[in-house]
Amino acid sequence: MPYSREFGDHFYCREDGRLECGHVFLSGNGLPERWENLSSPGGDFRIGELGFGTGLNFCETWRQWKLYRKPGTRLVFTSFELYPMRDDEIDRALARWPEIAAERQALVSQWPNAPSGTIEIDVDDQTTLIVHCGPALDNVRAQEPAFDAWFLDGFAPSRNPDMWSVELMQAVHDRTKPGGSFGTYAAAGFVRRNLAAAGFAVERRPGFAGKREMLCGIRPLVTAP
Numbered sequence: 001m002p003y004s005r006e007f008g009d010h011f012y013c014r015e016d017g018r019l020e021c022g023h024v025f026l027s028g029n030g031l032p033e034r035w036e037n038l039s040s041p042g043g044d045f046r047i048g049e050l051g052f053g054t055g056l057n058f059c060e061t062w063r064q065w066k067l068y069r070k071p072g073t074r075l076v077f078t079s080f081e082l083y084p085m086r087d088d089e090i091d092r093a094l095a096r097w098p099e100i101a102a103e104r105q106a107l108v109s110q111w112p113n114a115p116s117g118t119i120e121i122d123v124d125d126q127t128t129l130i131v132h133c134g135p136a137l138d139n140v141r142a143q144e145p146a147f148d149a150w151f152l153d154g155f156a157p158s159r160n161p162d163m164w165s166v167e168l169m170q171a172v173h174d175r176t177k178p179g180g181s182f183g184t185y186a187a188a189g190f191v192r193r194n195l196a197a198a199g200f201a202v203e204r205r206p207g208f209a210g211k212r213e214m215l216c217g218i219r220p221l222v223t224a225p
């Protein structure tokens, strides 16, 4: 169970991080159902993630994408990570889940020995992983406004406020397509307020594994005057 001494927090919930990904990040963004709407061939779906960590969310998302994708469509999963892990650390953390063994092995075998800069891996012919190493705010600001969905997965807001700042939530919002979405396990009042101030229509839902709340939301199609 990976734990960050620097931030004093676990990388995912202790019950089952893979199932938490399905509840918070996939369902919170209306996935996999929205993949049905992609035009086939030619449609693409762009996910942004704050905090690549062990790659658990990527591996579980890729697993589900392979089950539901239509021919000729493409998933681009772009993640932002300040402290990229080594391949053996990723391998050890993810070995707990036999369900994603194939995805873990494929990821680890292509992960660079000294991860830095921008890592781009075509993990199969319909799926690209991009990881920007460095502070999320700078790298998100450098993106095109082309994201369909966001996984907001910094450490706990009280311990990792940079990952939930009003500036970063604004940058995320401004790079989301109208009608695009976010999901997060976080429910802190200042996170909800920052997301709403950025322009998202924010919804509270029951959290995973007995947590009272999580947040998800949409960038409205028409911005209120």
Ligand SMILES: C[S@@+](CC[C@H](N)C(=O)[O-])C[C@H]1O[C@@H](n2cnc3c(N)ncnc32)[C@H](O)[C@@H]1O
Pocket: 010, 011, 012, 050, 051, 052, 053, 054, 055, 056, 057, 058, 080, 081, 082, 083, 134, 135, 136, 137, 153, 154, 155, 160, 162, 163
């Ligand atoms: C909760 S973990 C992410 C877990 C991950 N999604 C997974 O599937 O394993 C939070 C991650 O955010 C990263 N992080 C913290 N502050 C950051 C920052 N300012 N910019 C980019 N990444 C940051 C941490 O290094 C950590 O890997």
